[in-house]
Amino acid sequence: MSKSNFALRLQPSLLEEARKVADTEGVALNQFINAAVAEKLSALRTESYFRERAARANIPEALEILSRAGRNGPVIPGDEVD
Incomplete structure (x- = not known):
């Protein structure tokens, strides 16, 4: 897998929160940002x-x-309505 660099500009408060979460998760900030972008792309x-x-x-x-x-048939055991 090739990697590329990208200068990312984040608001200071957002960057600080991202650092805190990455630290809590025990991952590098870069890894956390990659995972966050992947999750967003998956959702979209x-x-x-x-x-x-x-x-x-x-x-x-x-x-x-x-x-x-x-x-079209009898109730299957376990599918009864209570």
């Missing part, structure tokens, strides 16, 4: 994925399938 990609899936959804068909749920 996940949101995008679900938006794309929702756009392709067929709501009436899904509701029709759900309306049939549990009508």
Whole structure:
């Protein structure tokens, strides 16, 4: 994996908090920032994925399938409603 340098400008208060958290976690500040950026990218990609899936959804068909749920056989042990 190649690495590159990037000058990051953070507000002093944000930098201090990031340093505290990195120290608490026992990792280098650089490692903490890398993990934070990776988590944010993952969250954004996940949101995008679900938006794309929702756009392709067929709501009436899904509701029709759900309306049939549990009508085709006996209750499976453990699935009883209390």
